[in-house]
Amino acid sequence: MKIKTLNRILLVTILMCISLGAVTSVAAQTPESSIESQALAIEDQLRCPVCVNEGLTTCALALCNDIKNSIRTQLADGRSPDNILLFFEESYGTQIRSGLSPTGFNLWLWSWTAASIIIPIIAIFLIINRLRNGTN
């Protein structure tokens, strides 16, 4: 391998490693196990029960601040994140969950999503097959 090529590889590798190293070192600064990070992870899975399309994390309503404080209190009391999520689901209904469970009417959306992926894949195979066979 030529020296020039080696230098190129070295330079690109160093630059990439610096940036990716930076990502991971910055990310590694917060201990994942702390109550605060667990609370924030729970917050991410909940939405504001009052506003539309507003996550709990970003909502500034007093009710949302109460929910945020309640999450921390429950975590400090030793309740698991799953139990806390269930507690809020029972209190405010399934609509408080940010995620969309594949049950009930939601199945329509999941089916649509599956079809949106499967049908184009079939189309790709059909088109390539036709092209290989020389038909338009």
Next chain:
Amino acid sequence: MPEIGNIIGIAGHTALGVSIASSVMCVLLGISSKNTTELAVIYRRQQSLVILIFIGLVVSISLLVYSLATDQFALKYVVEHSSTQMQIWYKIASLYSGQAGSLLIWTFAISLSTLLLSRTRTAAFQYRGLNAITLLALIILAFLFPLIFLSSPFQLTNRVFTEGIGLNPLLVDPTMLIHPPMLLLGLASTAIPFAISLGMIISRTASTEWSQSLRRWALISLLILSAGNFLGAWWAYTVLGWGGYWGWDPVENCAILPLIPLAVLLHSKPLQERLGLFYTWNLMLGCLPFVLAIFGTFNVRSGLITSVHSFAESDIGPYFLGLLALTLLAPAVLLSVRTGVKPMKHNYDSVLSIETGLIINNFLLLSIGLVILGGTLFPVASELSNGARIVVGPLFFADTVGPLLAILLFFMAFTAPLAWTKTLKKNYVKRIKFPLSLAALISIFAAFLGASGFINVLAIFASVFGVLIHSFEIYRAVTKNTAIKSSLYDRAFRPFKQNPRRYGGYITHIGLAVMAIGIIASTAYESRNRFTVEPGESFSVGNYSFEYQGLWGQKPETNGIEIEAGTEITLLENNQIVNILRPGRRFFYSAPNQPVAIVDIDSNLIRDVYVFTQGWNEKQVAEIQILIKPLVQWLWIGAGIYIAGVLVSLSARDRSILKNL
């Protein structure tokens, strides 16, 4: 000065009337042109009428801008959207903050695009362009109608006002001066590919001029619409105070949906030009962005979806539903009966060819578009079906669109070194093995350093591979034919001059991959912390320490802002002062209970320290949120590279874009 306001109201309606009359004449001329010998004469007359339509709209906009700038509260629109307290720039921004004003900008943008298209000098286009111009005049007419009869910006008030409500507090930001008009211009510009495609369907023609014109306009729409979306993401990041840039809000989705068929069209056109494939498909793709733009407009104005971006429910909703049905059905019906162009005989020799790559990428893009469309429409579908609105949040899109984008990035990268018709396996492996190995090495290194989550590492791998392979392809092109003596400058720019479509596309792909790196790093490896602190108290996140100094407050006495207040925080890294941050809240007279966040960010290429203040009490105890967002600046750098790539692609064939639009 109500008298002046009244005069402006009458003059505004008259100017819109001139545009309507000119549009009607333009359409009638187009429809009545049956004798082919008269086409050139009719086209010239249509060109004049297009100028008249444009002048009418320029006068209307000028009158409205003047009314806003000089506080003409005789106009209802000025009362509802402007205020004497606002700076002149924000008064002008009120032009597009309301329904009627934004509709006027939409119409103006279509009219401007029509004017540019009608000035095309390519002779062959002129005669065949008749259909496109006629269709565009019809579209302008369809937009002018609600401007006069349903939602007029020149409607007069029935009592005397001395002050207005002012701009929505969230819009009082410099980004708002450029983001909405850019987005509106981008959405409106999709009318041109629509009209050209429909014109091609009606006239059963597939000339090179039309085809090139369609590609250029698709690129222009892609450029403006992408820039509008990037600016919107920047605004969300710097103003909304939640640390994100994309919320998968239904209106945000509507703004990116037209981009998908545009991107598919641009990648599908070469298959048509080289192999005669996908002619009908491309015509459909040419129509689709405008249909989706109308769909977005209907969503925003109908009150059907709930979003921070949408206008209140109005009479205009059903009108746009009708327009949506018409724009969707017309191409579909005409395509089924009038395509009539026989595809060329294609020459597809091998699966290992650029054709395969483009087909896979196009269908992947289509998948992404369909998933986004499904998620956007689902709340409405659920409400219509069982009476309960099921909101589809960002988690759904992150779980579905995220992996699809990662797969797309992979295929995009694998397609770059492929040749047309057939690629020799040996050559292909030789060209991908180095960037692929290097990307794998970097990803393993990242995982070793602590990058968690298999999907995240895989997405990093795909993005890095994308950056490397496209960069290496450009490098290969630059260093090719080194035997020819030329300056470094000439060699560096030669590929972009010789094949701007390919290499402009590569730059755009690099931009996308760089953006992906920024997005993955800043979302998957973000650190979010919340502190409740008293003045003088310190707190820390990793290597960063923060000292809360106390509260600050000021009265700007402008733009309707009552007071700006917040916390002063000293940011230290390894005990060295890095920055003094002043996040807070902005309170408006018009909406005292709806304060807007003042975000403060300490940025560099490695990370952003994003700070905002949730609130405080009378003892100055404040709740502060700290977000450490790695590599987020690369999202904006990637966006810049993407735009540069599209600009390079636009320079294809001829330099003077305006000359041959």
